[in-house]
Amino acid sequence: MKPDYSLYLVTDRMHMSTRTLGEAVEQAAAGGCTVVQLREKEIPALDFYMLASEVKKITDRYGIPLIINDRIDIALAVGAAGVHIGQKDIPADIARKVIGQDMLLGVSVGSAAEAVNAVEDGADYLGVGAMFPTVTKPDAGYVSMEELGKIRQMVDIPIVVIGGINRENAMLFQPMGIDGLAVVSAVIAESDIKKSASILRSLFSGKEAIGEL
Amino acid sequence: MKPDYSLYLVTDRMHMSTRTLGEAVEQAAAGGCTVVQLREKEIPALDFYMLASEVKKITDRYGIPLIINDRIDIALAVGAAGVHIGQKDIPADIARKVIGQDMLLGVSVGSAAEAVNAVEDGADYLGVGAMFPTVTKPDAGYVSMEELGKIRQMVDIPIVVIGGINRENAMLFQPMGIDGLAVVSAVIAESDIKKSASILRSLFSGKEAIGEL
Numbered sequence: 001m002k003p004d005y006s007l008y009l010v011t012d013r014m015h016m017s018t019r020t021l022g023e024a025v026e027q028a029a030a031g032g033c034t035v036v037q038l039r040e041k042e043i044p045a046l047d048f049y050m051l052a053s054e055v056k057k058i059t060d061r062y063g064i065p066l067i068i069n070d071r072i073d074i075a076l077a078v079g080a081a082g083v084h085i086g087q088k089d090i091p092a093d094i095a096r097k098v099i100g101q102d103m104l105l106g107v108s109v110g111s112a113a114e115a116v117n118a119v120e121d122g123a124d125y126l127g128v129g130a131m132f133p134t135v136t137k138p139d140a141g142y143v144s145m146e147e148l149g150k151i152r153q154m155v156d157i158p159i160v161v162i163g164g165i166n167r168e169n170a171m172l173f174q175p176m177g178i179d180g181l182a183v184v185s186a187v188i189a190e191s192d193i194k195k196s197a198s199i200l201r202s203l204f205s206g207k208e209a210i211g212e213l
Numbered sequence: 214m215k216p217d218y219s220l221y222l223v224t225d226r227m228h229m230s231t232r233t234l235g236e237a238v239e240q241a242a243a244g245g246c247t248v249v250q251l252r253e254k255e256i257p258a259l260d261f262y263m264l265a266s267e268v269k270k271i272t273d274r275y276g277i278p279l280i281i282n283d284r285i286d287i288a289l290a291v292g293a294a295g296v297h298i299g300q301k302d303i304p305a306d307i308a309r310k311v312i313g314q315d316m317l318l319g320v321s322v323g324s325a326a327e328a329v330n331a332v333e334d335g336a337d338y339l340g341v342g343a344m345f346p347t348v349t350k351p352d353a354g355y356v357s358m359e360e361l362g363k364i365r366q367m368v369d370i371p372i373v374v375i376g377g378i379n380r381e382n383a384m385l386f387q388p389m390g391i392d393g394l395a396v397v398s399a400v401i402a403e404s405d406i407k408k409s410a411s412i413l414r415s416l417f418s419g420k421e422a423i424g425e426l
Contacts, residue, residue, distance in 0.1 A: 042255065044301040044302065045283055045284075045298075045301065045302040045303050046300075046301045046302055046303065046304065047301075049303050049304065049307070070258055071258075071284075071286060072286035072289070072290075073284060073285035073286040073289075073303060073311060074303070076285070076286075076311045077285075077303050077307045077308070077310075077311050085258075087259075088257040088258065088259045088260075089257065089258040089259055090258050090259065090262050090286060090287070090290050091259065091262065094262070094290045095290070097290075098286060098289045098290050
């Protein structure tokens with residue numbers, strides 16, 4: 001089944017408003033987040049595995065897919081729905097061979113050329129960004145709205161945009177044919193994670209959310 | 214086929230005497246090293262993958278197994294012979310499920326209790342240590358010769374010893390029923406890697422090596 005990518009939460013323990021990652025994911029899922037990507041750098045694999053196992057229980061309860069960033073082995077170990085890789089991870093075509101055809105493969109791209117390559121390599125969806133400046137990845141390069149439009153024209157797999165997505169720009173993307181918003185701090189760093197997730201999802205899909213804003 | 218564990222090289226780019234890791238592995242293999250474990254922490258997965266692909270060409274040429282430390286996904290991606298995991302990596306029983314029965318699973322242990330658990334979890338061989346102080350892992354705990362003897366009595370899979378193995382102690386282990394020496398700096402940091410590997414292998418197996426010393 002093709003996932004609903006509308007509100008794609010990427011975790012970041014550095015910027016959480018809650019005490020635990022499990023709480024943050026739980027609240028985001030309750031607020032309508034449709035996919036969770038667990039992203040952890042520089043922690044021992046055992047800790048990552050334990051964390052992924054814990055988060056998987058929550059995403060299973062909400063019936064939403066869990067995606068693991070970079071570490072395909074952790075994804076296989078916990079039975080995650082898929083993996084998400086960047087341009088500095090294992091090459092996408094090799095990742096596809098390792099996970100087989102039944103797991104989701106997401107690839108981060110920053111240009112139309114990278115997008116076309118990722119599709120050829122077997123990506124199921126693309127993460128395009130960074131769109132705007134963001135506290136969680138201050139050194140990321142930016143993708144212009146023009147380049148995003150070009151990518152959308154050139155590939156026909158789902159696209160989520162990432163990097164600086166917030167309430168001011170959340171409504172810009174669905175009219176362009178983008179499938180979802182990937183958010184980190186705009187959900188996870190907010191004092192009310194559930195409400196923030198709910199508002200962003202409404203804004204993305206063009207539903208009335210003014211009353212809540 | 215059961216590997217020959219006599220001289221098990223663990224790589225460490227921080228302590229190499231050669232310019233490239235490929236050169237170091239090549240020279241160690243030429244000197245008689247029988248297994249290569251690639252250990253890399255804190256480098257992007259793409260770099261690890263590229264490095265593992267390069268080293269695999271060398272180990273294939275010498276007909277010796279390549280083992281990947283920690284990152285099972287890199288091992289799967291390059292078609293390595295196996296993986297080696299520590300107590301802070303993905304749990305051994307889960308690692309076994311991920312790699313299946315055809316790949317080697319090595320587990321680092323520091324006590325008889327950990328050794329027995331590792332065997333139950335599906336380990337093919339054990340790395341026991343650290344035996345002695347070492348520059349490459351200064352914070353490792355030590356395993357006494359008594360504990361090593363106890364481990365040898367309690368498990369029947371191959372055991373390699375690691376941590377501070379050098380020409381002074383290389384001859385102590387085969388009489389105890391240990392299957393090989395795992396070495397890092399005693400080979401890789403030496404000015405003549407090939408000769409150092411050859412001498413250690415001879416010393417381990419009790420063959421005459423005095424002429425070369």
